[in-house]
Each structure stands twice: as structure tokens, then as C-alpha cells.
Amino acid sequence: MIGMSRAWLVKSEPTAYSFDDLKRDGRTMWDGVRNYQARNFMRDDMRVGDPVLFYHSGTAEPAVVGLARVASEAYVDPTQYASDDPHFDPKATEAKPRWYLVDLEPLRALPQPVPLTNLKSDPEIDGMLLVKRGNRLSVMPVATAHYRRILELGGLDPEAA
DNA sequence: GCCAACGTTGGC
DNA sequence: GCCAACGTTGGC
Numbered sequence: 001m002i003g004m005s006r007a008w009l010v011k012s013e014p015t016a017y018s019f020d021d022l023k024r025d026g027r028t029m030w031d032g033v034r035n036y037q038a039r040n041f042m043r044d045d046m047r048v049g050d051p052v053l054f055y056h057s058g059t060a061e062p063a064v065v066g067l068a069r070v071a072s073e074a075y076v077d078p079t080q081y082a083s084d085d086p087h088f089d090p091k092a093t094e095a096k097p098r099w100y101l102v103d104l105e106p107l108r109a110l111p112q113p114v115p116l117t118n119l120k121s122d123p124e125i126d127g128m129l130l131v132k133r134g135n136r137l138s139v140m141p142v143a144t145a146h147y148r149r150i151l152e153l154g155g156l157d158p159e160a161a
Numbered sequence: 162g163c164c165a166a167c168g169t170t171g172g173c
Numbered sequence: 174g175c176c177a178a179c180g181t182t183g184g185c
Binding site for chain 1: 181182183184
């Protein structure tokens with residue numbers, strides 16, 4: 001990681017959108033995020049090229065399964081205006097959008113998915129937001145040391161990735 | 162399916 | 174501005 005590239009983690013239920021779906025699509029709008037903190041990270045802090053850990057939640061074994069990258073600057077999430085969309089927000093207006101998103105592109109699946117339980121028991125992962133009790137944030141920053149450790153556990157060389 | 166934790170809403 | 178009620182997240 002050259003310069004001030006910052007690592008992130010996004011959660012998704014694979015039945016809704018999986019890492020395989022992202023690989024198939026080649027690129028996707030990370031739409032439907034309806035949490036202000038998560039929105040702010042995307043809108044204010046994400047930069048094109050930042051690495052993104054892709055996490056599967058709501059599964060028998062929740063795990064980090066892939067590596068992606070931020071592929072666009074933030075822009076208005078169009079689903080907030082779509083009355084037939086589950087993420088429709090009647091309080092959002094064209095003049096005052098509420099929700100923003102970035103595009104994501106897949107880089108590669110982790111050769112070895114890294115289960116949440118492994119992270120919880122790993123001393124080097126101490127303090128990571130993801131493993132904090134009651135954490136519900138679906139877009140979060142990841143400390144560089146934690147990011148590198150997860151790549152390592154996932155079977156990727158942190159230097160090469 | 163259960164339930165704890167959390168964020169948001171809305172009445173006051 | 175407080176806070177109870179509610180809906181959602183997400184691990185188990």
C-alpha cells in the first residue's frame with residue numbers, strides 16, 4: 001500500500017449479494033446502505049483504489065471471503081428515489097439526497113476464507129471493529145495491521161496484494 | 162428461530 | 174432535547 005491508501009471492510013449477506021456475484025458483475029454500485037456512519041465513510045473517506053475486504057454475514061460461518069477495491073468516488077445512491085425499491089427513502093429529494101455510494105470492483109477471492117471465529121481468537125486482531133460485540137456497521141475502516149493479518153490468514157501475501 | 166445490541170423515529 | 178417504542182442487524 002503506497003501513500004495513504006486506507007483499507008475497508010464491507011458486509012453482505014451472500015443470499016442478497018455474494019463475492020461471486022461481484023466477480024460475475026466485474027463492478028457494482030454498493031447501493032442500499034442506510035446507516036449514516038457507513039454513508040459518511042463512503043462519501044467522505046473512501047478513495048479510488050482503496051482495498052476492501054468483502055465479508056459474508058448471515059451465514060453458518062460468517063467470514064471474510066474476498067478482496068475488492070474502491071472503483072469510484074462517492075455519488076448519489078439512485079435507489080433512494082425508486083419507490084419500488086426496498087431501499088426507497090421517501091425523505092430523500094433530488095435537491096437533498098440522503099444516501100451515497102461508491103462502486104466496487106473484485107480483485108480476488110481469498111484462497112482461504114477467514115471465519116469470524118478465527119478473527120475473534122487471533123491476538124493480532126485485537127480491537128478490530130468487526131469483532132466488537134454488537135457491531136452492526138456494514139461499511140467500516142480497517143487498520144492496516146488488521147488488514148495485513150487478514151490477508152495473511154486468507155492465504156494472500158500482504159505485500160503482493 | 163431467538164434474542165441482544167443498536168440506530169432511528171416520533172411524541173411530548 | 175429526552176427517551177420509549179420500534180425495526181433491523183447479525184451471531185448463535
